[in-house]
Amino acid sequence: MLRSKKPAIDFIKLLKDNKFKNTPSRLAILEIFAKFDKPVSADFIYKKLKGHINEATVFRTLLSFEKSGILRKVDLRKDSVCFELNSDHHHHMVCVKCGFIEDFKGSKDIEKLLEQIIEKSTKFKKITEHSLELFGFCKMCN
Amino acid sequence: MLRSKKPAIDFIKLLKDNKFKNTPSRLAILEIFAKFDKPVSADFIYKKLKGHINEATVFRTLLSFEKSGILRKVDLRKDSVCFELNSDHHHHMVCVKCGFIEDFKGSKDIEKLLEQIIEKSTKFKKITEHSLELFGFCKMCN
DNA sequence: AGGTAGTTGCAAGTGATTTGCATTTATGAT
DNA sequence: ATCATAAATGCAAATCACTTGCAACTACCT
Numbered sequence: 001m002l003r004s005k006k007p008a009i010d011f012i013k014l015l016k017d018n019k020f021k022n023t024p025s026r027l028a029i030l031e032i033f034a035k036f037d038k039p040v041s042a043d044f045i046y047k048k049l050k051g052h053i054n055e056a057t058v059f060r061t062l063l064s065f066e067k068s069g070i071l072r073k074v075d076l077r078k079d080s081v082c083f084e085l086n087s088d089h090h091h092h093m094v095c096v097k098c099g100f101i102e103d104f105k106g107s108k109d110i111e112k113l114l115e116q117i118i119e120k121s122t123k124f125k126k127i128t129e130h131s132l133e134l135f136g137f138c139k140m141c142n
Numbered sequence: 143m144l145r146s147k148k149p150a151i152d153f154i155k156l157l158k159d160n161k162f163k164n165t166p167s168r169l170a171i172l173e174i175f176a177k178f179d180k181p182v183s184a185d186f187i188y189k190k191l192k193g194h195i196n197e198a199t200v201f202r203t204l205l206s207f208e209k210s211g212i213l214r215k216v217d218l219r220k221d222s223v224c225f226e227l228n229s230d231h232h233h234h235m236v237c238v239k240c241g242f243i244e245d246f247k248g249s250k251d252i253e254k255l256l257e258q259i260i261e262k263s264t265k266f267k268k269i270t271e272h273s274l275e276l277f278g279f280c281k282m283c284n
Numbered sequence: 285a286g287g288t289a290g291t292t293g294c295a296a297g298t299g300a301t302t303t304g305c306a307t308t309t310a311t312g313a314t
Numbered sequence: 315a316t317c318a319t320a321a322a323t324g325c326a327a328a329t330c331a332c333t334t335g336c337a338a339c340t341a342c343c344t
Contacts, residue, residue, distance in 0.1 A: 042331080123281060124244060126284055132272065137268045162322095165309075165310070293339095300330085306323105310320095311318105314318095
């Protein structure tokens with residue numbers, strides 16, 4: 001049967017490339033990111049892996065993954081910080097009622113916009129990152 | 143002497159319009175927002191008003207002001223959450239080295255962009271808010 | 285297999301924010 | 315003006331998300 005299958009990420013290689021030891025904890029965390037493919041919080045991960053991992057390890061792992069660029073922090077106005085895999089820069093629409101999240105890309109348009117902004121600025125020289133998050137109502141909740 | 147003076151905000155009216163009682167604490171907090179005209183944290187406010195206000199009151203006030211729309215939450219990747227007066231929607235450029243913040247507006251372009259995004263979305267119906275924050279290096283630090 | 289740096293679990297520690305409760309105060313009605 | 319009442323405040327304790335110190339463990343290189 002032909003199935004559209006997302007190319008699996010080679011986490012073992014990813015860890016090695018980033019000079020991390022390959023441990024069960026790290027693989028488990030990465031697999032959660034791959035499986036859910038949405039911004040997830042430390043708390044969410046901890047609950048999924050309850051009994052198999054210590055909470056401190058979750059925080060430490062997320063932090064080191066962020067530092068090395070494997071993960072990216074996302075602020076969606078939740079109580080706790082969320083992360084997502086850092087491949088493929090994109091943004092989010094968040095339903096303020098039900099919490100549903102849709103990803104979207106807008107790289108070309110947004111980058112054009114950033115260029116205009118930086119041109120107008122007298123104080124800034126270079127923009128290295130940006131975040132754009134939209135909040136509103138999904139079709140179900142509207 | 144003629145001075146270019148920013149039109150003072152009538153905080154007493156602002157409080158009344160939002161069904162808040164007019165108290166010294168609230169006026170003091172609003173005046174800090176007006177005076178510094180930058181995103182400020184609860185901690186910053188508390189330190190400015192040390193001895194004159196309780197920390198819990200600061201948090202409670204910020205929260206209720208946010209709920210009523212007087213303030214808006216801003217995530218600038220600092221340790222603690224920042225707020226700013228919610229008049230006059232704008233965005234920020236933050237220097238990741240020295241922390242310097244520059245405001246900018248981009249309403250027209252950004253709104254055009256938002257329209258395009260929402261048109262393409264099959265899941266979302268309405269965008270009520272958005273945040274766009276840029277991170278990079280100011281001219282001093284670059 | 286063995287040495288070692290890097291990882292983990294556990295428990296205690298932080299720092300920001302919240303909450304419960306008793307006291308005080310602003311405000312609208314008398 | 316005074317009063318009654320709901321709202322606001324201060325204080326202390328609690329909570330919540332996250333961090334850290336340290337001893338035990340493990341992946342990985344030789």
